[in-house]
Amino acid sequence: MRGIGRLLFWIGGVLTVICIAGGIILAVSGFTRLAETASISHPVDGPTQIDLEAGDQMLYYVPGVIDPTTQGSTNGSGYGSDDDSDSPDYVAAGSAGCSATGPAVVEIRPGGTKHTSSSSGGTRVSDGGFTAEEAGTYTVTCSPDAGIDVVVAPPTNVGGILSGVGGVLVGVFGALGFGAVTLLGLILWLVGRDGMKKHGAL
The missing domain is CATH 1.20.58 (Methane Monooxygenase Hydroxylase; Chain G, domain 1)
Structure with missing residues (x-):
């Protein structure tokens, strides 16, 4: 024994x-990556320049509102997906109207895979974005709908979570x-x- x-x-x-x-x-390691991702956000007020590495992805986030057709359902969308349970589905409150220029831009069309993020007590929804195919400085210009403010940020780091x-x-x-x-x-x-x-x- x-x-x-x-x-x-x-x-x-x-x-x-x-x-x-x-x-x-x-x-x-995970929470550090998440904090680093969250810190890389750029409010767009006029042409905004962003230094990116090859393969970096940036999304145009606008304020989100609850989709009335899914309010109260259990099939809403959450971080980077549209199959999380127990949360309503959010839709963009308006169009971002953004475009990006730079060394090599691959546009992400609005209406594709939707990403949501929460910041300052509010929920934002992606309305398109772009991928930087080459490293360099990229310029984002937006003409959003009236009353809509735009923030450019990477997708939520699910791996970090x-x-x-x-x-x-x-x-x-x-x-x-x-x-x-x-x-x-x-x-x-x-x-x-x-x-x-x-x-x-x-």
Whole structure:
């Protein structure tokens, strides 16, 4: 019993430390990427220049309003998708009317895959965008509908969200699970040692 307990104690302890450390690394990495993505936003008020790397994607976000045909349904859209549950569907409150120029622009037409994001207590919906095929400086110009303000930003970093939440879950549940194994091992170790003392083996 003492040998099994000692083995469980050390294995559980090592795995607990690994889960906590791995969970922290995953969470910090994911939430850092999410914060970096959220910080790359540019309100468009006249021609706006943006420095981009090859392959970067930027979307034109406008204020969103709840689609009355889906209000109260459980088939609304969320971050970067239109199949999340328990949230109403949002549609653009107006047209962004934007275009981009630069080294190599590939336009994303409005009405394609819709992305939503929440900032400053409001929900914004993408109304088109573009992909930078080459690195360089790109200029965005918008002529939105009356009363519509436009923000240019990357799509929501879903990978960052999953990594951050996954890191927290790995750290918490891994520590609880392997912590229990460590505690069990310690109990068996101590009970086995006391038993050996009583029988004069120690």
